Amino acid sequence: MNTQAEGSACADTRTRGAHAGTCSTEVPASSGTSFKPEHAANICEDPGSAAWFEVHPENYMVAGGPRLAQLEALRADYPLSLHGVGLSLGGGDPPDEAHLAALHALVARFEPGLVSEHLAWSSHDGLYLADLLPAALTTATLTSVTNAIDRTQSALGRQILIENPSSYVPRPHTWLPETQFLTEVAQRSGCALLVDVNNIYVSAHNLGFDARDYVDALAGAPVGEIHLAGHSLDPNDGDPILIDTHGAAVADEVWALYRRLIRLIGPTPTLIEWDTDLPAWPTLRGEADRASEHMRQATAVERVAS
Secondary structure (H helix, E strand, O other), X not given: OOOOOOOOOOOOHHHOOOOOOOOOOOOOOOEEEEOOHHHHHHHHHOOOOOOOEEEOHHHHOOOOOHHHHHHHHHHHHOOEEEEOOOOOOOOOOOOOHHHHHHHHHHHHHHOOOEEEEEXXXXXXXXXXXXXXXXXXXXXXXXXXXXXXXXXXXXXXXXXXXXXXXXXXXXXXXXXXXXXXXXXXXXXXXXXXXXXXXXXXXXXXXXXXXXXXXXXXXXXXXXXXXXXXXXXXXEOOOOOOEEEOOOOOOOOHHHHHHHHHHHHHHOOOOEEEEOOOOOOOHHHHHHHHHHHHHHHHHHHHHHHHHO
16 A cells, blocks of 8 residues: 555547547456556556556545546546545544545546455544544444444445455454455345455464465455565564565465465456556556456466366
8 A cells, every 4th residue: 555646647548548538437357567657658658558557545635637637638548447545434433524425426437347345444533544443343433344344335326345465563462354254244234255366375373364264265255356566574573574565566375375376266357566766667557467367376276277
């Protein structure tokens, strides 16, 4: 997750693809990337270089200007996914009405194929924090999160997806298992899930559970999108932990979990997140191509097995 604002518009929107203005709203079951303005020129010069793009809506909640113009140009050629970081669904408070109104305006204007948020909180009692903090996985929180999702989906007039968090410290034994919490929220609210495979791997390493068991528990869950990203080892902690940095290539262990998940749920829109130490466009596009190949291979294996 990266909340840094995305900046100036494409220098020349005349390089749009031939299907400009007629692009489908549906995000395909293939690989996309986070949109970064540093890559705008490469994308404009190479139409079709990705299947779809994802942006943080908070970066586009403005009245006008080059930022929105850039997103208009991108949307003309590609389906979009809006991945929110500001609704604080796990904080216990109802979603902020002004934030919901601004998000609704973006959804109406850009018609994204997918809209998602985090199982996390960043505000409470008027206090706002520039971070995504883990929600307590209790029955009380299950009810409040479900209510917050209901309010959000009613305001937007559509289903949203909820992303599993990355975890760094042991959880109380009184908390519900995360996969149970997520699937129950989906059943109660009608939302779908955004499965971040890197978050599963990071949490499994830090908390000491088997990431494969977590993935297997998602069989039959309503998964609408997958995220893949890089992580790093924190060298300053006595007990080394993994940090979800989004600043490196996807690790081999995460690719293995991804293939396992795809074999369970089938082809699913898959995003490569790379937000820090941003690479050149060919490197990021190469990661997306790799995701597509893993999806193809995992699907082929499943077809042979059946």
